[in-house]
Amino acid sequence: MSRSRTPPAPPPLARAEFRALALAYRRRFGYALACCGPSGEFLAGARACQAAKRADACDVCRLGAVNEALRWGEPCVSLCPSGLAMWAVPLMRNSRVTGGLVVAGINLEPEGRPASEILRHVRSAAQGLLEMADQREITNGALLQLNRLRGHQERERAEAIHEFKSAPSDRMRRVYLIEEPALLAAVARGDRRAARAAVQRIIAGVRMAAPDRPDLLNDLALEILVMMARAAIEAGAEPAEALGGHAQWRRRLAEPQDERALGPWLAETAERLASSIPRGTGRDSAALAKAISFIEKNLSRDIGRDEAARVAGMSPSHFSRVVRHELGRTFTALVATRRIERARHLLARTDKSLVQIALDCGFCDQSHFSKAFRRLAGVAPLEFRRSQRARHPQR
Numbered sequence: 001m002s003r004s005r006t007p008p009a010p011p012p013l014a015r016a017e018f019r020a021l022a023l024a025y026r027r028r029f030g031y032a033l034a035c036c037g038p039s040g041e042f043l044a045g046a047r048a049c050q051a052a053k054r055a056d057a058c059d060v061c062r063l064g065a066v067n068e069a070l071r072w073g074e075p076c077v078s079l080c081p082s083g084l085a086m087w088a089v090p091l092m093r094n095s096r097v098t099g100g101l102v103v104a105g106i107n108l109e110p111e112g113r114p115a116s117e118i119l120r121h122v123r124s125a126a127q128g129l130l131e132m133a134d135q136r137e138i139t140n141g142a143l144l145q146l147n148r149l150r151g152h153q154e155r156e157r158a159e160a161i162h163e164f165k166s167a168p169s170d171r172m173r174r175v176y177l178i179e180e181p182a183l184l185a186a187v188a189r190g191d192r193r194a195a196r197a198a199v200q201r202i203i204a205g206v207r208m209a210a211p212d213r214p215d216l217l218n219d220l221a222l223e224i225l226v227m228m229a230r231a232a233i234e235a236g237a238e239p240a241e242a243l244g245g246h247a248q249w250r251r252r253l254a255e256p257q258d259e260r261a262l263g264p265w266l267a268e269t270a271e272r273l274a275s276s277i278p279r280g281t282g283r284d285s286a287a288l289a290k291a292i293s294f295i296e297k298n299l300s301r302d303i304g305r306d307e308a309a310r311v312a313g314m315s316p317s318h319f320s321r322v323v324r325h326e327l328g329r330t331f332t333a334l335v336a337t338r339r340i341e342r343a344r345h346l347l348a349r350t351d352k353s354l355v356q357i358a359l360d361c362g363f364c365d366q367s368h369f370s371k372a373f374r375r376l377a378g379v380a381p382l383e384f385r386r387s388q389r390a391r392h393p394q395r
Helices: 015-029 055-072 115-135 139-167 171-188 192-209 214-234 239-243 246-252 258-276 281-297 305-313 316-327 331-349 354-358 366-377 381-391
Strands: 035-038 042-045 085-093 094-106
Touching: 015 085, 015 115, 035 055, 042 055, 055 139, 085 115, 085 139, 085 246, 085 305, 094 115, 094 366, 115 139, 171 258, 192 214, 192 258, 192 316, 214 246, 214 258, 214 316, 246 354, 281 305, 281 316, 281 331, 305 331, 331 354, 331 366, 331 381, 354 381, 366 381
Parallel strands: none
Antiparallel strands: 035 042, 035 094, 085 094
């Protein structure tokens, strides 16, 4: 009695379709493309190189590259045992991996080309392979996007935990004094990415500082949510929209939380609250406040409008309009005023010389400082110091 044989699995990609894709990819990025089966076995296209002594070693590398791309939702550039770069995109039918598109055997240190230039091109080529596969609907773009989001969240969480492991021992104090204000500022200026990162750092900090207190996570989470909503409202969000999830928040936090699930949920809520702030005055005011804080910290050096605009996340022209609209003055006048205010403080409360104060406030010399101070304060620096000492002799 003859034994029935299992029919061979169909190839993951028709030969004509693969040849067209490989040709288009080579024309666009200059790299040869290969197609492998679900176990990493070579099926078609260009073999990587002749460096491997065994074919199964290449199969393992190809399979590993496909699995990494599936796990992280995007091609991951890695090195084979021969030290050559490779990346892949999974070929999929629904959620089943049927094979992969692989680029391998790439030398990252060719003679005559900077390594940074090669790496930029490799990253672009890896992302381009994913885009081409998604456009042709030969991979599961929706599943990869979901895995990509999960991967980013996992990396953010891991980075936050690593950061707190290397931080000083007073981690809870750091959470309240540093991370919490950073989170509220990110929400207020509508910075979704910064808000998400701050939430991850806070959750990691509480978990590292109080690993045996899961109830602390619930209490802190509700407090964070309420403060984020208040920050969003103050920055211009509609109160009903910002506070609309309050009852849902309480129900969610009524039970003990898994830190792995709580972090992404809080981060998503922070993003929604940041997104609820309308473009315009609210966000502009928050961004301007950030720029002013930057100016205050850098008064001792030359500060350009373009640099301050980058800190505020605005174009230079829009930043100038916001400064004039919100403060009624130009950027140059704003910096000059802040410098004189700093000088007034130093004259009244320190014994620093005029030369040192001039340098601390960003003036090139004492003469320039004295002229600017007299013009804006209406009195010479030494006269101002004497008047302050007479008014407040205890200082």
